[in-house]
Amino acid sequence: MNGGVLIDLGRQIFVRNFYLKFIAIILTLALYIWVSEDRETVVAAHAPVQMVVPDDMMLVSEPLDRVTVTIRGRWSDIDRFDTGDMDPIRLDLSPADDETVVSITPDMIRVPPALRVTDVEPDNIYVELEPEITRTVPLEPQVSGSAADSYTVEDIRVRPETITIRGPQSRVEQIDEIQTERVDISGQTDSIEREVRPRIEDGLVTAELDEPIVVTVDIETEEITETLSAIPVEGVNTRYRTTVEPAEADVTVYGPQSTIEQLDLDLIRGEIDLTEEDERPPGAFSRGAEVVNLPSDVEFRRIHPERFRVTTEAVAESQDDDIADGDGDDADL
Numbered sequence: 001m002n003g004g005v006l007i008d009l010g011r012q013i014f015v016r017n018f019y020l021k022f023i024a025i026i027l028t029l030a031l032y033i034w035v036s037e038d039r040e041t042v043v044a045a046h047a048p049v050q051m052v053v054p055d056d057m058m059l060v061s062e063p064l065d066r067v068t069v070t071i072r073g074r075w076s077d078i079d080r081f082d083t084g085d086m087d088p089i090r091l092d093l094s095p096a097d098d099e100t101v102v103s104i105t106p107d108m109i110r111v112p113p114a115l116r117v118t119d120v121e122p123d124n125i126y127v128e129l130e131p132e133i134t135r136t137v138p139l140e141p142q143v144s145g146s147a148a149d150s151y152t153v154e155d156i157r158v159r160p161e162t163i164t165i166r167g168p169q170s171r172v173e174q175i176d177e178i179q180t181e182r183v184d185i186s187g188q189t190d191s192i193e194r195e196v197r198p199r200i201e202d203g204l205v206t207a208e209l210d211e212p213i214v215v216t217v218d219i220e221t222e223e224i225t226e227t228l229s230a231i232p233v234e235g236v237n238t239r240y241r242t243t244v245e246p247a248e249a250d251v252t253v254y255g256p257q258s259t260i261e262q263l264d265l266d267l268i269r270g271e272i273d274l275t276e277e278d279e280r281p282p283g284a285f286s287r288g289a290e291v292v293n294l295p296s297d298v299e300f301r302r303i304h305p306e307r308f309r310v311t312t313e314a315v316a317e318s319q320d321d322d323i324a325d326g327d328g329d330d331a332d333l
Helices: 003-014 018-037 076-080 257-261 317-332
Strands: 039-051 057-059 065-072 089-092 099-103 115-121 124-144 151-159 163-170 178-186 193-197 206-208 211-221 222-234 241-245 248-256 267-274 283-285 290-292 301-304 308-313
Touching: 039 076, 065 076, 124 211, 178 193, 178 211, 206 317, 211 257, 222 241, 222 257, 222 308, 248 257, 267 308
Parallel strands: 039 089, 124 178, 222 267
Antiparallel strands: 039 065, 057 124, 065 115, 099 124, 124 163, 151 211, 163 206, 193 211, 222 248, 241 308, 248 301, 267 290, 283 308
């Protein structure tokens, strides 16, 4: 075979239908790469766990919300499978599983037929169940801080007085009372009322509330006993000129500290009613006094001295005339 024949043969092989041959080579190369890359692959994914607890029972052991699974298969199949759409692993517990270990096996996990689950981690879970019960216990209102100076807490009430709780039997039976959230009374001078929530520290125990919980704190000023000195004492309801000895007295009162501290002593006085004596001739006698102008929430306790010497004397007619004339002058003015 001479050189010309070889050249002609080469042209027929490489040049004739060049584009078709080039495309075929590219497709063959791509198919080779795809086949070589689509080999068996292993990936890890998370599968959700659904634990189904029987009615009137509660899971008291640590729950399991997902497991790690190992999936094996060809890369192309794995690539088409969205691990986020995996169905939950359903663990149907029974009352017999009150304290046991439940296994989780690969056949519980659903994957496409071309894939298979080779491992599950963890492959078991400890299960402890208890009967679910309810119990009614007292509510204990709680406060923090202190009322303002000279004010005290007279009473603390909560409504309702009891609360129904629900949870695992062993935990509910250990609870004798439920405390409320704390109500801060720092610096308060008035009674307050607050809606609060129950404080339940056990996450498996819940409260059944039919109405809001309300804590009422009655705050009142502190009650004190105080002696007021040098309170003037005078005779009243008489036409006579009167002299009272002693002219001043000490008055002991009892009531709210804030009210007593703000008393206007210029308004408070002792009065001796001389209505009956006004019908008798002037003279000297002993009488008791009544303290007037005390606030309604301040209680009179005693006055010292208890008796006063009262002297009455008639007013001279000339003085009466002067008084009358004086009134007339004032009228002229």
